[in-house]
Amino acid sequence: MSLAERSRQAVWHPCTQMKVHETFPPRAIVAAKGPWLIDQRGDRILDAVSSWWVNLFGHSHPALVAAVTDQLNTLDHIMLAGLTHPPVVELSERLGQLTGLGHAFYGSDGASATEIALKMSAHSWRNRGKAEKNEFVVLQGGYHGETVGALSVTDIPLFRQAYAPLLRLSAMLPSPAFNALNESIDALERYLAEHHERTAALILEPLVQGAAGMAMYSPEYLVAVRRLCDQYQVHWIADEIAVGFGRTGSLFAHQQAVDPASGQHVRPDFICLSKGLTGGMLPLSVVLTTDAVYESFWDDRVAQGFLHSHSYTGNPLACRAALAVLDLFAQRDVLADNRVAAARLSALADPLNRHPAIRSHRQLGMIWAWEVDTSDPTFAARYHRAAMEEGVLLRPIGHTLYFMPPYVLTEADQAHLVQASVRALDRVLADQPASGAQTWVPVP
Numbered sequence: 124m125s126l127a128e129r130s131r132q133a134v135w136h137p138c139t140q141m142k143v144h145e146t147f148p149p150r151a152i153v154a155a156k157g158p159w160l161i162d163q164r165g166d167r168i169l170d171a172v173s174s175w176w177v178n179l180f181g182h183s184h185p186a187l188v189a190a191v192t193d194q195l196n197t198l199d200h201i202m203l204a205g206l207t208h209p210p211v212v213e214l215s216e217r218l219g220q221l222t223g224l225g226h227a228f229y230g231s232d233g234a235s236a237t238e239i240a241l242k243m244s245a246h247s248w249r250n251r252g253k254a255e256k257n258e259f260v261v262l263q264g265g266y267h268g269e270t271v272g273a274l275s276v277t278d279i280p281l282f283r284q285a286y287a288p289l290l291r292l293s294a295m296l297p298s299p300a301f302n303a304l305n306e307s308i309d310a311l312e313r314y315l316a317e318h319h320e321r322t323a324a325l326i327l328e329p330l331v332q333g334a335a336g337m338a339m340y341s342p343e344y345l346v347a348v349r350r351l352c353d354q355y356q357v358h359w360i361a362d363e364i365a366v367g368f369g370r371t372g373s374l375f376a377h378q379q380a381v382d383p384a385s386g387q388h389v390r391p392d393f394i395c396l397s398k399g400l401t402g403g404m405l406p407l408s409v410v411l412t413t414d415a416v417y418e419s420f421w422d423d424r425v426a427q428g429f430l431h432s433h434s435y436t437g438n439p440l441a442c443r444a445a446l447a448v449l450d451l452f453a454q455r456d457v458l459a460d461n462r463v464a465a466a467r468l469s470a471l472a473d474p475l476n477r478h479p480a481i482r483s484h485r486q487l488g489m490i491w492a493w494e495v496d497t498s499d500p501t502f503a504a505r506y507h508r509a510a511m512e513e514g515v516l517l518r519p520i521g522h523t524l525y526f527m528p529p530y531v532l533t534e535a536d537q538a539h540l541v542q543a544s545v546r547a548l549d550r551v552l553a554d555q556p557a558s559g560a561q562t563w564v565p566v567p
């Protein structure tokens with residue numbers, strides 16, 4: 124039996140209607156190097172979505188491999204309650220220096236970072252004698268993970284429908300990615316003016332709403348968010364899980380929002396990081412927060428503390444991978460190199476931009492997106508499969524085709540990416556979708 128067939132039977136794949144794999148089995152990948160995945164036959168596939176947006180510097184980057192290997196031979200894992208270790212201390216200090224938020228709480232994946240930030244925000248208000256501030260506000264199209272708490276602040280109906288009875292839904296505000304900037308700011312102001320006494324925090328993805336289809340908006344919105352959250356005493360949680368670590372052109376996306384009054388970039392009350400944090404090597408997430416939030420838990424009473432934990436909190440191997448990522452950012456100007464690489468890929472992408480089936484396109488940092496003119500509900504699935512046959516891993520979200528590649532594509536890799544994408548597009552548009560087919564690849 125093939126590996127793919129064994130996988131279909133024994134592995135329940137994420138975000139997948141498993142029946143689809145009866146006709147289209149998962150591709151078995153046996154190795155990866157740089158931006159390339161290598162399958163069982165030795166065929167190479169360019170990882171143009173950074174393996175679900177986690178990979179920054181390519182697979183098995185030598186610096187990350189060396190750091191994790193060294194750590195593996197020294198200290199593999201210990202619990203972080205009552206104990207500490209060098210990698211977690213150094214990582215927390217360095218993330219504090221980079222963000223100005225000097226208190227780091229760790230989890231293992233993005234959704235757990237969302238849970239931590241939500242709980243910490245509401246508990247902080249409770250410790251301050253404002254227990255009624257326990258509701259959350261989110262943006263339309265926002266995505267913050269899929270555990271029950273994170274899903275209650277996520278606006279992707281397909282992900283939410285079946286679990287609606289389990290969720291305590293949050294208020295949904297117009298997103299500046301889909302509405303005029305001023306209208307979005309006014310809506311936020313009106314909401315907070317009326318509901319601030321019950322609102323703990325606003326959670327959002329700065330600059331790019333990934334799962335909504337790489338929907339982009341102006342940093343000006345974040346300046347208004349900071350002002351209104353200060354005015355109405357509401358925490359601002361910046362979910363930088365997908366957009367952190369240079370993805371949007373700055374080290375963190377919120378740093379592009381400069382307050383004209385101070386000339387400084389705005390600072391959230393909480394920052395959630397994961398995905399690129401370890402360069403895509405190991406699961407790790409962290410919530411960074413302010414002195415004010417930290418101090419609201421500082422007390423002689425145990426119950427005033429933040430009594431939250433995950434078994435693998437602060438795993439030393441993952442922290443070492445994250446430190447190696449920060450070293451790569453420190454050793455060379457990754458953001459400047461990315462600007463050159465992005466300009467080159469944008470120029471190469473001209474045939475895609477001008478393709479008759481493309482309605483519009485947009486780009487920010489190392490994210491490119493195209494709206495495809497098609498009414499086929501199976502477009503994303505068919506495109507994904509056609510692209511695989513052309514040697515590139517792409518998973519459109521609905522009718523939005525996007526690239527979110529590792530930062531290390533050579534010019535030849537970039538040319539392959541664009542040419543394969545155009546060929547896949549032509550093939551998908553030339554083929555008629557199978558009638559009645561529901562075999563679509565889910566978002567994202």
Ligand SMILES: *Cc1c(COP(=O)(O)O)cnc(C)c1O
Pocket residue numbers: 232233234235237266267268269328333334362363364365397398
């Ligand atoms: C991926 C993602 C999450 C969830 O992270 P997981 O590791 O998949 O749980 C949360 N927020 C954003 C913005 C994401 O892109």
